[in-house]
Amino acid sequence: MKFTLICCLLLHAAVLISAQKKVVCFWGTWAAYRAGNGKFEVTNIDPTICTHIIYSFMGAKEDGSVTYLDSFMDLSDNWGKGYIDKFIALRSQSPNTKFMMSIGGWNAGSAVYSKIAASASIRDTFAQNVLNMLNKHGFDGFDFDWEYPAQRDTAYGSADKANFVALLQTLKTKLAANGKLLTIAVAVVQASASLSYDIPNVAKNVDFINLMTYDLHGSWDGVTGINAPLYAGPRDITSYQQQLNIDAVIKYWLAQGAPKDKLIVGIPLYGNSFTLSNSSNYFVGAPSSGAGTAGKFVAQDGFLPYNEICYNIKNGVFARYWENTQKVPYAVGGNQWVGYDDAESIAYKVNYIQDNNLGGAMFWSIETEDFNNICGNGKFPLIKMTYQALIGNTTITTPTTVPPTVAPTTVAPTVGPTQTPTVAPTVAPTTTTTTVSPAGPFVCPGNGLFKNPADCNSFYNCWGGVAWLQYCQVGFVYNPNGYCDYPSNYKC
Structure with missing residues (x-):
């Protein structure tokens, strides 16, 4: 890939500058407990490159109360780290940035929110407690990350869909009256989103929607696949497989009545990794024997942060390849395979956001960016590049990336059926269908x-x-x- 390609792509995006575009940055605070190049603390945050930064996560209980998940980290009491106050203090460096908090996340499950949403009185209690938390610390708004209504361990099943709208209405009424923002993070693929969301009425009650357009493929598939492809690939044959890309997600949400300017495209700052069944067969769609080996920066099988991927490419551990149909890279080293995003693929996504007049970009999450410049392109190169293109406050610089390696000559098999995004497959049923x-x-x-x-x-x-x-x-x-x-x- 020539450096001029990215430059031209970003210049194209900059031509369509909109002051209303958003660059939303989630921060997973638990990264403070990591070691070495994985450790990320509040002092590592650059608030000038995001329009919104979201502190993740707080918790909730069935009675509508709001809790701290790590009071030692969150608060200054009892010699705690006081991260919330330090986070809000970053406003002095970037007065126009909105500093928000989020409740939810994958580990929180669905049941507690299902129960809160089912009761009018508990909905009101929850909304008031959220507002109290925002006011206590000086947050500008609230992001609700219920994963997911009417799914997983839900308490009320399909009733969650309507109850979620009622809960958002209650939250919106209370927060808007106090000048606070309300946003949500959502499941995106049609097969999942259709179960969880009354999209037109959800959209009416939030300021914008953070689309989790990632984890569209992972080791649960049994074959290699890109984390967040922009378009469907040549091996995406079934109707479900054709839903697993950003373009299909955007078309679905727009067709269901979501306003363009409220849709924020999620971009992962990490890759989903695989262990190849045959290291000589490493196309997209190649058979895998399971999740990739945990890296050194984040000790998690099947997951590699962007800073470790770019570091491995820079040092020859991985070779980078480009999948042109889906406009995404992947990297291979021995029997390890990872599908991820870099400057080139994000440039295509920025152009897509601009060309389709969408609301902006969202990053999950800032602690896996190259925040220490270990790859030589500056600190936070991907977020800065996106901010420069969408907000246009500074001159666009040409990122430096590694040219793609020649693709292998073997042909991978067609991608097989995939499991629900973000969920690893469970034990297969004993019955046999043919x-x-x-x-x-x-x-x-x-x-x-x-x-x-x-x-x-x-x-x-x-x-x-x-x-x-x-x-x-x-x-x-x-x-x-x-x-x-x-x-x-x-x-x-």
Whole structure:
């Protein structure tokens, strides 16, 4: 990738500057407990590169009370770190930035919010307690990250959908009257969002919507996939697979009545990683044996922060590749594979935001950016680049990235069925379902890819007893080693 490409892409974005665009930055405060290059404290924050910074997370109880999840970190009492006060004090460096707090997140589950939303009196209590917390510390607003209404461990099932709107109405009434913002973070893919949200009425009651357009692929898929692709890939065949990209998400939310200027596109500052089944087969869609090995910066299998990815590329541990259809990079080192975002892919996403008149960009999350400049492009290069393009307050600089390596010549199999985003697959059911092939029903012998005995060009991708019939590209045959191959390499 030539440096001029990114420069041109960003200049194109800058032409369409809108003062109303937003650059929303979430901060996961628990990064303060990490070591080395993973450690991120409130002093590492640059408040001048975000229009909104969100302190994550606070908690809630079924009675509508609001709690601190880590009072030692959050407060100054009893010799605590006092991060909330220090966070709000950053306003002196950037008076126009909005400093907000969030309640929720994946680890909080769904049940507690399902119960709060189901009762008018508890909704009112919760809203008042949120307002009290905002006023006590000087936050400018509240981001509600319920993951997700009518899903997971919900207490009231499908009733959550209407109850969520009622809760947002109560929150909006109370917060707006006191000059506070209300935003939400949401599941985005049609299959999930349709269960959780009455989109037109949700949109009416919030200032903007943080679309979690990431975790669209991960190790739960069983094959490699990009964390946050801009467009569908050539191997996305089923209707569900075609939902797993930013373009499809935006089109769905707009079709459901969400205003363009309230949609904030989520951009991950991390990659989802995989362990390849065959290190010589490393295309998007290659079979994987599970999550990638935990890195040194964040000790979590299947997850690599951007700063560690760029560091590994810089030092030759990973080679960078470019998937042109989906406008995203991926990196490979031995049997380790990671799909992520860098300056080039974010430039495409910034252009997409501008071209479609969307509200802006949201980053999850700032503590996994290159905040210490270990890769040589300055501190927070990706967020700064986005801010310069969307807000236009400073001159756009040309980021420095690594040119893509030549792609491998082998062909990966078609992507198989994926699980619900952000959820690792559970134990497969014991019952067996089959699809009908020309030779009759195919019974899955287990999870994985299996040769179609009736057709050399196709294969079965089995998960949970369900056999998905899929095809190699024309002229290729399925190799039982787990990929599509040239006929000269494998005699079917």
